[in-house]
Amino acid sequence: LSADRRMREQRLIRAVDALVGTGNLPQAIAFAPEIESFPASPLRDAVLGYLAIQRGRPAEADLLLTQSWSACDPATDPATAALICQRRVLDSLARWHGPDLVQWGSRAVSLVDPSDPSAVESAAIMGLGLAATGKTTEARAAYDHLSATVALGAQSQRFEMARGWLDLALDEPEAARQELESAVPTAFRMGSARISLWAQAWLARTQFALGDWSGAVTTVERAARQLEDVGLDLLRPLVHWTGAQTQALRGNRDAAQHHLRRAAASLHDYPIMFLPSSLARAQCAEVEADYPTVIRALEPLTRLQPREGVDEPGFWHWPDVYANALVMVGRVDDADTFLIPHEERAAARQHRSAQARLGYARGRILGARGDIDAARAVFEQALQHLDTLPLPYDRARVNFAYGQTLRRAGKRREADAVIQAAREGYSALGATSYVLRCDREIKAGGLNLERSRVSLADLTPQEQAVTELVAGGASNKEAAGELFLSVKTVQYHLTRVYAKLGVRSRSELAAQFRNDG
Numbered sequence: 001l002s003a004d005r006r007m008r009e010q011r012l013i014r015a016v017d018a019l020v021g022t023g024n025l026p027q028a029i030a031f032a033p034e035i036e037s038f039p040a041s042p043l044r045d046a047v048l049g050y051l052a053i054q055r056g057r058p059a060e061a062d063l064l065l066t067q068s069w070s071a072c073d074p075a076t077d078p079a080t081a082a083l084i085c086q087r088r089v090l091d092s093l094a095r096w097h098g099p100d101l102v103q104w105g106s107r108a109v110s111l112v113d114p115s116d117p118s119a120v121e122s123a124a125i126m127g128l129g130l131a132a133t134g135k136t137t138e139a140r141a142a143y144d145h146l147s148a149t150v151a152l153g154a155q156s157q158r159f160e161m162a163r164g165w166l167d168l169a170l171d172e173p174e175a176a177r178q179e180l181e182s183a184v185p186t187a188f189r190m191g192s193a194r195i196s197l198w199a200q201a202w203l204a205r206t207q208f209a210l211g212d213w214s215g216a217v218t219t220v221e222r223a224a225r226q227l228e229d230v231g232l233d234l235l236r237p238l239v240h241w242t243g244a245q246t247q248a249l250r251g252n253r254d255a256a257q258h259h260l261r262r263a264a265a266s267l268h269d270y271p272i273m274f275l276p277s278s279l280a281r282a283q284c285a286e287v288e289a290d291y292p293t294v295i296r297a298l299e300p301l302t303r304l305q306p307r308e309g310v311d312e313p314g315f316w317h318w319p320d321v322y323a324n325a326l327v328m329v330g331r332v333d334d335a336d337t338f339l340i341p342h343e344e345r346a347a348a349r350q351h352r353s354a355q356a357r358l359g360y361a362r363g364r365i366l367g368a369r370g371d372i373d374a375a376r377a378v379f380e381q382a383l384q385h386l387d388t389l390p391l392p393y394d395r396a397r398v399n400f401a402y403g404q405t406l407r408r409a410g411k412r413r414e415a416d417a418v419i420q421a422a423r424e425g426y427s428a429l430g431a432t433s434y435v436l437r438c439d440r441e442i443k444a445g446g447l448n449l450e451r452s453r454v455s456l457a458d459l460t461p462q463e464q465a466v467t468e469l470v471a472g473g474a475s476n477k478e479a480a481g482e483l484f485l486s487v488k489t490v491q492y493h494l495t496r497v498y499a500k501l502g503v504r505s506r507s508e509l510a511a512q513f514r515n516d517g
Helices: 005-022 025-036 042-054 058-071 078-095 098-111 117-132 136-149 154-169 173-183 193-210 213-230 233-249 253-262 271-287 291-303 319-328 332-349 352-368 372-386 392-408 412-429 432-445 461-471 476-483 487-501 506-516
Strands: none
Touching: 005 025, 005 042, 005 193, 025 042, 025 213, 042 058, 042 078, 042 233, 058 078, 078 098, 078 117, 078 271, 098 117, 117 136, 117 154, 136 154, 154 173, 154 193, 173 193, 193 213, 193 233, 193 392, 213 233, 233 253, 233 271, 233 432, 253 271, 271 291, 271 319, 291 319, 319 332, 319 352, 332 352, 352 372, 352 392, 372 392, 392 412, 392 432, 412 432, 412 487, 461 476, 461 487, 461 506, 476 487, 487 506
16 A cells, blocks of 8 residues: 555564564564565664564574664664664563663663653563562562553553563462463453463463462463464473473373473573473473483583573572482582572572572482481471462472482481372372372381371361362352352362372362262
């Protein structure tokens, strides 16, 4: 419809920019060759750089964005300059470089009106850049300010996604779930499929952390289907990471391997791709007790530059996995040296779950050196850090390492009790792989599993009431209404019942109810 050639080129470039922004990459890619044939300009290069970011091509994106910024004059064309800055913000996020993210975000916000899309998306992500460099108080303050000013619709979707990601990293997974669930839908709010996929990737991690593994698998499967449709390679490893880890823990090796293949990335990719890919490989190998593979998967992370974001507690849970693997292959001194700066940083940040996870590894080190009293104190401290956090997998994991360490030190009676606690936690989660490992540990320690089995008669009166209703087909909400309890309380009782009885689902609970009843 554009008779003027220059106008037509500008409109096509803007149209492709919008397609990338909403996540419609296949159509944007179809137009890319035509745009590449246009004369070089700041806008053209910025849009092509934007497309390269979403396709997970860091070298191409950097070249195009560098050219774009060099050719642009912020004084005469602030709108294009702000747009380039916003693309640099996304590039910095993908490289997980907090200082650059904040620098480019501040430039974008200073160049245009606060309601401009470039300023909105930059402001929404800047808090993550602050947090990635340890400035969590400033990050929280930034999001508190945004929550009072951001508009509904597409703008709020960006804010909710980023704040949910931050909440998860800062040990507030329940708040994170609310924020991320709000950022997933795109209908009726003119939201972006691209932002929705970011939200789904972190929602799956949040559901995993909270113990809602069925929800996490559902989220991953939905996001994976959408990724195939839109071709957003940047987020592929992040989405499939949770799928791989969850299926491995459940004992579904074929499904775990499928997700691992889809999560594959290399050092030449963005860190936001390589980090979750490496973690997926390491965590699946850890389930198999294949510690040399864990080390091979994570050792490259020790050389990534810059280090601030990679080592910042709460975002990427790799130091404890790596240190534990070093201990398990006999490299105890290496594990000790590696762990110290991570422990110091987590303590300085007062990050509870990070301190607990690192305590898990520190306890292993002390146990391997024969200092069982110090190991016991560290493991107990780790459990205290988790005491008020809704992180059941982390709690089971600490108990498992604690019990193994006690048993290897000859403390069989203590070890049996702790391993049994780990088994109950893993059983409630459906972590079949670790339930079997716990059973082997308990058997090696001499505990009679049959003697320790709990029957329905051993449940508390309220647990029995919940069990009867749920086994009869009632939903959690229906059971809550019948018993005048909150749904959350019913879920709490049900989780304990699952752990006590050693069942993993409502159908297994119903079967045992029929047998014991």
